[in-house]
Amino acid sequence: MSDIGSLDALVQALRRLPGVGVKSAQRIAFHLLQHDRAGARELSQALAMAAQQVQHCQRCHTFTESAVCATCLDERRDVSRLCVVETPADQAAMERTGAFSGLYFVLMGRLSPLDGVGPRDIGVQQLLERAGDGVVQEVILATSFTAEGEATAHALAEALKRRGVQVTRLARGVPVGSELEYVDLGTIAHALADRR
Numbered sequence: 001m002s003d004i005g006s007l008d009a010l011v012q013a014l015r016r017l018p019g020v021g022v023k024s025a026q027r028i029a030f031h032l033l034q035h036d037r038a039g040a041r042e043l044s045q046a047l048a049m050a051a052q053q054v055q056h057c058q059r060c061h062t063f064t065e066s067a068v069c070a071t072c073l074d075e076r077r078d079v080s081r082l083c084v085v086e087t088p089a090d091q092a093a094m095e096r097t098g099a100f101s102g103l104y105f106v107l108m109g110r111l112s113p114l115d116g117v118g119p120r121d122i123g124v125q126q127l128l129e130r131a132g133d134g135v136v137q138e139v140i141l142a143t144s145f146t147a148e149g150e151a152t153a154h155a156l157a158e159a160l161k162r163r164g165v166q167v168t169r170l171a172r173g174v175p176v177g178s179e180l181e182y183v184d185l186g187t188i189a190h191a192l193a194d195r196r
């Protein structure tokens with residue numbers, strides 16, 4: 001296959017996607033080249049643009065194209081409440097409930113010792129500094145209800161309480177094992193209202 005090195009390179013690159021093995025990568029590559037060249041160009045341009053433009057908000061760590069994201073800059077938000085979520089997708093789910101008007105801290109992951117994800121990788125130090133700034137009155141832990149999400153919430157709660165910060169956790173009602181992103185909005189809103 002040495003005469004089509006660019007096809008091999010494409011298949012190798014597609015294998016970087018989560019859950020995509022060799023066969024899926026080949027299928028996607030063949031589909032794009034055989035049936036959707038325009039889509040392939042659009043995809044490559046969107047990827048290049050996003051990889052170049054998207055960065056992390058200096059305050060909440062979510063994805064943004066500016067130094068500080070629009071949510072953090074929104075003066076109508078309640079700065080005394082800080083909601084800790086794992087991903088921008090979880091943040092979006094929380095936003096869609098319309099039940100939370102505070103600000104966010106996005107971990108961009110969760111503690112996972114087996115995968116080598118430690119406190120530094122999820123910005124624990126920045127979170128502690130942020131929560132201890134005197135403005136934040138309550139930190140709401142909205143990590144997922146998976147084993148790792150619970151362990152992350154527990155570790156964060158301990159560290160925050162040691163610093164005298166009031167900490168609450170989304171109430172049960174969110175099904176055990178769930179990623180916030182996939183939970184229906186009414187359930188999230190209830191879990192937020194019943195936090196303790």
Ligand SMILES: [Zn+2]
Pocket residue numbers: 057058059060061062068069070071072
């Ligand atoms: Zn932000």
